Amino acid sequence: MNKQSSFNRKLIYLGLIIVLLFPLYGLSRPATLVDKEGGKLSKMRVDNRLSQANLGEIDPASETMKLLTLGLRGVAVNLLWGQADEYKKKEDWTNLTATLEQLARLQPNFITFWKYQSWNVSYNVSVQFDDYRDRYYYVREGIEFLKQGVEKNKENPQIPQLLWDLGWFVGQKIGRADEHVQYRRLFKADDEFHGDDVPPGSDERDNWLVSKKEYLDTVASIRDRGKSIGKKSEKIVYSSPAKSQMSYAEAIEEEGQFEKGQAAWAIAADDWRDFGDQPIEHSTGRILFLGHEHDLAKEVEGLEKQLDNLAPSLRDRMVDEKRAKLSDAERAALDKPLEERTTEEYQLAGVAAQAIAVTDAEFVDRLAKEKPASRKQASMLADRLSDQRTNLIYTQRYKTDANYNYWALRAEFEQTDTAVDARRKMFQAKQAYDDNQDDVTAKRLYEEGFQLWRQLVDNFREQGHDLLDPDGVTGDDLLVFIEDYYRVLKANNEEIPDDFPLWEVIENFDAEMKFEEELREHQRRLQSTDDNAESPADEAEPSTPAEQVEQAESNEAESADEGDAADGEEPADKASDDNQEASNGVSTAESPGEGDEKTAIVAEEATGDSDAG
Numbered sequence: 086m087n088k089q090s091s092f093n094r095k096l097i098y099l100g101l102i103i104v105l106l107f108p109l110y111g112l113s114r115p116a117t118l119v120d121k122e123g124g125k126l127s128k129m130r131v132d133n134r135l136s137q138a139n140l141g142e143i144d145p146a147s148e149t150m151k152l153l154t155l156g157l158r159g160v161a162v163n164l165l166w167g168q169a170d171e172y173k174k175k176e177d178w179t180n181l182t183a184t185l186e187q188l189a190r191l192q193p194n195f196i197t198f199w200k201y202q203s204w205n206v207s208y209n210v211s212v213q214f215d216d217y218r219d220r221y222y223y224v225r226e227g228i229e230f231l232k233q234g235v236e237k238n239k240e241n242p243q244i245p246q247l248l249w250d251l252g253w254f255v256g257q258k259i260g261r262a263d264e265h266v267q268y269r270r271l272f273k274a275d276d277e278f279h280g281d282d283v284p285p286g287s288d289e290r291d292n293w294l295v296s297k298k299e300y301l302d303t304v305a306s307i308r309d310r311g312k313s314i315g316k317k318s319e320k321i322v323y324s325s326p327a328k329s330q331m332s333y334a335e336a337i338e339e340e341g342q343f344e345k346g347q348a349a350w351a352i353a354a355d356d357w358r359d360f361g362d363q364p365i366e367h368s369t370g371r372i373l374f375l376g377h378e379h380d381l382a383k384e385v386e387g388l389e390k391q392l393d394n395l396a397p398s399l400r401d402r403m404v405d406e407k408r409a410k411l412s413d414a415e416r417a418a419l420d421k422p423l424e425e426r427t428t429e430e431y432q433l434a435g436v437a438a439q440a441i442a443v444t445d446a447e448f449v450d451r452l453a454k455e456k457p458a459s460r461k462q463a464s465m466l467a468d469r470l471s472d473q474r475t476n477l478i479y480t481q482r483y484k485t486d487a488n489y490n491y492w493a494l495r496a497e498f499e500q501t502d503t504a505v506d507a508r509r510k511m512f513q514a515k516q517a518y519d520d521n522q523d524d525v526t527a528k529r530l531y532e533e534g535f536q537l538w539r540q541l542v543d544n545f546r547e548q549g550h551d552l553l554d555p556d557g558v559t560g561d562d563l564l565v566f567i568e569d570y571y572r573v574l575k576a577n578n579e580e581i582p583d584d585f586p587l588w589e590v591i592e593n594f595d596a597e598m599k600f601e602e603e604l605r606e607h608q609r610r611l612q613s614t615d616d617n618a619e620s621p622a623d624e625a626e627p628s629t630p631a632e633q634v635e636q637a638e639s640n641e642a643e644s645a646d647e648g649d650a651a652d653g654e655e656p657a658d659k660a661s662d663d664n665q666e667a668s669n670g671v672s673t674a675e676s677p678g679e680g681d682e683k684t685a686i687v688a689e690e691a692t693g694d695s696d697a698g
Contacts, residue, residue, distance in 0.1 A: 199234030256296030293333035300325040327356035354496035510534030539586035560594035
C-alpha cells in the first residue's frame with residue numbers, strides 16, 4: 086500500500102464523516118427559541134418527558150460539564166466513583182464531598198446515585214466521628230444531598246423512591262440513632278435546614294413530623310402524579326405517614342409531654358385508618374383495602390348463605406353421601422373429640438374431613454341437575470364467592486405482613502388515660518432515680534405504674550385484644566421499664582417480688598435472658614408453694630400451744646382416774662387447784678408469748694400427778 090492510497094482513504098473517511106454530520110444534526114439538534122421543536126431526538130425526549138426540563142430543574146454547571154466530557158461522560162463517571170471510594174477509605178471528607186458534587190452534575194437523573202451516596206454520607210461517613218455534633222453534620226449532609234436529588238428530579242418517574250428515602254433518613258436516622266436525643270435537639274435548632282418559614286420551637290421542626298410530610302409527598306406523587314414506586318412494597322410506603330405520626334407520639338411522651346402525646350396518638354389512629362382505606366395493589370393485580378377485612382368477611386358469609394339457600398338441604402345431603410363412603414376407622418376418628426384422638430386418629434380425621442367437604446363447584450353442578458332453573462344464578466354466586474374469598478385471604482396475609490391489627494390496637498390503647506398515667510409514672514420514676522437518686526420514690530412510682538400496665542393489659546384482654554402479642558412491641562417497651570425498675574431494686578439489695586404484676590413480660594420478652602436467674606428462682610418459689618398446698622390433709626402438723634394444753638388436760642384426767650382407783654377420792658381442794666390451773670393454762674395459751682411457758686407448767690404438773698397416782 087503506497088502513500089497515495091493511504092491519503093485517498095483518509096479523504097474518503099473525512100468525506101463520509103462530513104456527510105454524516107448533516108443527518109446527525111437533523112436528528113439531534115436541540116430546541117431553540119427559533120426552532121421550538123428541535124430535531125427528531127429532541128422531539129422524542131419531549132414526548133417521553135426525558136429532557137432535563139421535564140425531569141427537574143436545569144443546572145447550567147451540570148449541562149456544561151456534560152458537554153466538556155465530549156461524549157466520554159461514562160468514563161468520567163467511572164473515574165469519579167473510584168475516586169470517591171478512595172477518599173472514603175482515606176477519610177478525606179473534603180475531597181469526598183467535592184467528588185460527590187462532580188458526580189451529581191454528571192449524572193443528575195441517575196436515581197441510584199442519589200440513593201447510594203446519600204446513604205453513604207449519612208450512615209457510613211457520619212459514624213467516623215467521635216463528637217455527636219460532627220456526626221449530626223454529616224447526617225444532615227446526606228439528607229441535604231437527597232434534597233438536592235429531589236430538586237433535580239421532581240418530574241422523574243422514579244421520584245417517589247427519593248422522597249421516601251428522604252422521609253426515612255429524617256425520621257429513622259435522626260429519631261432512632263443512639264444519639265437520637267441530641268440529634269432531635271440539634272435538628273429542631275437547625276435554622277439552616279428549616280429556613281425562616283418554620284419558626285423556632287414549632288412542631289413542624291420535629292424530625293418525625295418532617296419525615297411524615299416527606300412520606301405524604303411520596304404517596305401524593307404516586308396517587309396524584311402517577312409516578313413509579315419501583316420495587317418497594319405499597320403497604321410499606323402507604324403505612325409510612327401513620328408510622329411517623331406514631332413515632333412522634335412516642336418521642337414526645339419520652340420527653341414528658343403526655344397530654345400532647347395523647348392527642349398525637351389520636352391523630353395516629355386516624356392516619357392508620359386512612360392507610361386501611363388506601364387501595365393496595367396485590368402482586369396478582371387485585372386491589373385490596375386492609376382496613377375493610379371485616380366488611381369483606383361479612384360479604385363472603387352472606388354470599389355463602391345465598392348460595393346454600395338456593396337448595397337449603399342439598400349441601401348436607403352431599404356431605405352425608407360422602408360420609409357414607411368413608412371407612413369405619415375414618416368415621417370413628419372424625420366423630421371422636423379432638424383432645425381424645427391419637428396421632429393416627431388425628432391424621433385419619435384430617436383425611437376424612439377433606440373427603441366429605443363439598444366445594445362450591447360440586448354444589449353448583451349438583452344443583453344444576455336437581456334445579457336447572459337456578460343454575461345461572463348459582464354459577465354467578467359461586468364465581469363472586471370465589472373471587473371475594475381470594476380477596477379475603479390476600480387481605481389477611483397483607484394485614485399480617487403490615488402488622489395492621491397490632492398498630493391499630495396500639496394507637497387505640499395509647500390514647501387511654503390509664504396508658505398515659507402509666508407512662509407518666511415510668512417517666513417520673515426514672516427522673517427520681519437518675520436525676521435525684523431518690524430510690525424510694527422511684528420504686529414506689531415504678532410499682533404504681535406497673536399496676537396500671539397490668540390493669541390496661543387485663544382490660545383489653547377482656548375485650549379480646551392482647552397487648553402483649555409477641556408480634557407487637559409493647560412487651561419490649563415494658564421490659565425496658567422493668568430493667569430500670571430492677572436497677573432501683575438492686576441499689577437496695579432487693580429482688581423482684583413474687584407478686585410483681587408483669588412476670589408475664591419477663592417470661593415472654595426477655596430474649597437476652599437478663600432475668601434468667603430471677604425468673605428461675607421465682608418459678609421455684611411458686612412451685613414450692615404449690616407443693617405445700619397439695620400436701621395430704623392428715624399429714625402431721627406442729628401443734629399449737631392450746632392443743633398442747635388440751636393434751637395436758639387429757640393426761641391430768643387419766644392420772645386422776647388412776648389415782649382414784651388406787652387411793653380413793655382426791656382431796657377436793659387439790660382437784661379444784663388442778664382445774665383452775667388447767668383453765669389458766671388454756672387462757673394463757675391464747676396469749677402470744679406466754680402459752681409455751683404455761684403449757685410446760687401444766688404438762689409438768691400433770692406428769693407429777695400421774696407419778697403420785
